Amino acid sequence: MDIPRYWRLKDQRYRLQGRKCKDCGNLSFPPRLVCQKCKSRKSVPHEFKGLGKLYTYTAIYQAPDRFDPMVPYIVGLIDLEEGVRITAQVTDVLPEDVVIGMDLEMVIRKIYADGDKGPILYGYKFRPILKKMTA
Amino acid sequence: MxxxxxxxxxxxxxxxxxxxxxxxxxxxxxxxxxxxxxxxxxxxxxxxxxxxxxxxxxxxxxxxxxxxxxxxxxxxxxxxxxxxxxxxxxxxxxxxxxxxxxxxxxxxxxxxxxxxxGKFSTASLATAADADYEITMGLSFVGINALLMRRYLHDYNYDRNDFAIFPVNAHHNAQYNPNAMFRHPITAEQYAKSKIIADPINILDSSPxxxxxxxxxxxxxxxxxxxxxxxxxILACEVGTDTVALDNREELLWLKGAERSVKKAYHVSGLSVKDIDFYEPHDAFSIMTALSMEASGFAEKGQAIKFADKVDIGLKGKLPLNVCGGLKGRGHPVGATGVYQVVEAAQQIRGEVPPELQLERNHIGMIQNIGGSGATVITTILKKIGK
Missing domain, CATH: 3.40.47.10 (Thiolase/Chalcone synthase)
Incomplete structure (x- = not known):
């Protein structure tokens, strides 16, 4: 189990934290040491709001071992409001109800368990936006 | 040099x-x-x-x-x-x-x-993708190609079954190649009915x-x-790269790595797409063949399937593809595949493939080997010496 890796990625997994270039303002997720646009090495952390639209998706029926208990599950590319595209599972929706362009919001969910006795890994997934409760 | x-x-x-x-x-x-x-x-x-x-x-x-x-x-x-x-x-x-x-x-x-x-091999093959941001999301390598194919169908208005043209051709050719893994033809009907692995990719889209x-x-x-x-x-053997993760690409359906590699290959060989007698795309999945043909200049964006139909990619067609069966028919032993492709193309130019596979125009062959979903692309152009 690669504990250091999951500790290292906690700001990305739980808070969707990328980088904002100090020179050109370009946003990146995942964080990069060198700006993809202007090649500057100066950047500050930037938290994404976690709202976006589904750009493309797949329902996976034959999965790598650790994801096997979850098939079929949906993985998509999501265009965040801030203009960055990220890869994540789409949850709380059946494969037949998923459509390109649907509005999604980030939630923290279990990603997988590392065997019977290992730790459970959490991180971002995206779900269709829940309607706000009105008083 | x-x-x-x-x-x-x-x-x-x-x-x-x-x-x-x-x-x-x-x-x-x-x-x-x-x-x-x-x-x-x-x-x-x-x-x-x-x-x-x-x-x-x-x-x-x-x-x-x-x-x-x-x-x-x-x-x-x-x-x-x-x-x-x-x-x-x-x-x-x-x-x-x-x-x-x-x-x-x-x-x-x-x-x-x-x-x-197979599941362990599937997980290992996925290491070609971004470990921290793609694989831990549950993506398999098939899944990554499925993301591409889904958007391709959406943007260019194709039906999934339109992709049958590529695996049907590959299997047809593979039956004559004694070194191929699958030496049997398949039909478009079998393609339409085959099992989904990562929607919309089915088992007959996938190289073994x-x-x-x-x-x-x-x-x-x-x-x-x-x-x-x-x-x-060897007139050219040129490499182009792109982001490993799909989500960081400028344009999802454009293989920039392929475009970069092909441009260099055409430049150093002094040839253009019109000079190519036969083409060996990296048909790990049917969608890769389409994207490779577009980024390499054979077909316009979104037109690879229509183009393939029009020029005829068969052994007697104007642009034969995957002549010895491609990855789909010959098989895809990943690190060996790029060498198989070039060995087969060289045999074709020598005139040493089985007679059923010997093409009428066989002097210049182009081969494209793709790492990941397009992050490393190597385009090789071979030519008969003295012609």
């Missing part, structure tokens, strides 16, 4: 080789290529391989294969670029010979994917996990008289 050529070819059949280990497959192909070239030793060996560490618990292939091939003491190294490892190893050999650093380099691509369960090794010998054209193998000129 010196002009380079291929003078020796070797390959094992692509199979589930449960009875052979990695080194014996590699040595068989390499010694066959050396015999074909008429050489007893080499200045160097480059080994194209992706997963020997994960699946055979064996790294350090350069020295191992040099030793077992009877080339004690010869420089040897493994080259890894995911599914593009094979052609990447050819690229290294071409650089060594063209620069004058070496006079003869053996390239062997070898892979054993059937040592463990397999074992195999292929090898070739790269030398300088100025020294051709020293070798007995029928030489084929």
């Amino acid at each position: 010196r002009k380079v050529a291929i003078v020796g070819l070797g390959q094992t059949p692509v199979r589930e080789h449960w009875g052979s280990n990695l080194r014996d497959l590699a040595v068989t192909a390499l010694r066959d290529a050396m015999e074909d070239a008429g050489v007893e030793t080499l200045d160097g060996v480059t080994v194209g391989n992706m997963l020997s560490g994960a699946l055979s618990e064996q790294e350090h292939l350069g020295a191992l294969i040099a030793d077992y091939a009877g080339l004690e003491g010869v420089e040897g190294m493994k080259i890894e670029a995911a599914c593009g490892s094979g052609a990447a190893a050819i690229r290294m050999a071409v650089k060594a010979v063209a620069s004058g650093l070496m006079d003869s380099v053996g390239v062997v691509g070898v892979e054993k994917l059937t040592e463990f369960s 996990i397999a074992d195999g090794a292929a090898a070739l010998i790269v030398v300088a054209q100025e020294n051709l008289s020293q070798f007995k193998g029928k030489p084929i000129s």
